[in-house]
Amino acid sequence: MTAVMTRLAGPCRRLVLSLAAGLAFAVPRAVEGADLKPLEAVLVAADAATGDRVAGWKREGFGAVAVVLGDDVAAPALQAAAKAVADNGLALYVWVEVGRNPEMARDHPDWVASLGSHDDWRKRFPKARPPGKGEVAKAWPWVPIGYKEAFDAHLGRAKTLLARVPAGCRGVLLNDLQGGPSSCGCGNAQCRWATDYGVPSTATRLAGPGAAARFVAEVGKLAPGQEVVPVWTTECEAEDLPADKLPKGGWGTGYCGGVECLATCRKRYAEQWAALHADRTGPTGLLLLHKEFGRDRGEYGGPAAWVAQGVGYAEKAGAEPVAASRLWVVVQGYGVPADEAAAARRVAVKLGPKVVLVARTPLDQSYEPRVVPVKSAR
């Protein structure tokens, strides 16, 4: 707690830690805005936002609708969704998936994120062929913005997509702006900190931790007057460490295999988080999909209890947390029983962020290894 108290003594104190009743770990409790009820929003496919359904979401207490803006969503479909949302007095947002893109991965395998030089990912994919000489294993279909070619292509795609968005849209959420999963090669889907960790690059690697901040700023120019919300994934947790590195009597997930990447992972997370927020005062989202990330374990204190732990991630990584009044918390409302989805929503609402966004359309975070040749040294 000493580090926590030091932080609280600082000028930027925004959150205090308190032990939440019934939970065995420190949970960040929002001070600023904690007494205010968060805006609750639902994330859906654009064609799901019909008048009847939007009216139903309003009855469920949702005040906003975010629709996934994919390549296949045409302007008329967006206009229909926008009308249904506006007719019910709700706010409209759009969601753009940036990092995970099967079409881009298929067309440009050189842009796909590498699985780093640790080969613990192979325990998860025992049938996968390991890379040979002159080859590198990739986390298909992840095409993050860490390569210049991919950064430019995603920005071009965002421009095309945002041109279809009707007037009145409040903002744009940008998902998966970090590296690809298993970025060090440990196998953990939430290990996102590295680009080409110990392996050759297959495209032009962008230097430094600032790619996401630049991308957010560029998208802001494409969507004047709208909020731009980068959605950030929390990374390796202490319980993901190898079994022999866990505290005595502690439990583990095994998600990082035999790799002790936690310390580096958090250091790089803190650097990238700091870069994202250096020149921004806008909102930031946290992608806390408890089932998608395999965090629906009883050890967390309930199937959705990890959501609270995820909100405290920046502090654990030694980074300055974002004020609750700027925070969007994205929880999983698909692929789980209704009571579990409700629990995830409830946990997030209790934490008092600005917005709780319940995803009712899948946000696939999976990857599979694919070997590609390294055509030339970069």
Ligand SMILES: [Zn+2]
């Ligand atoms: Zn790792």
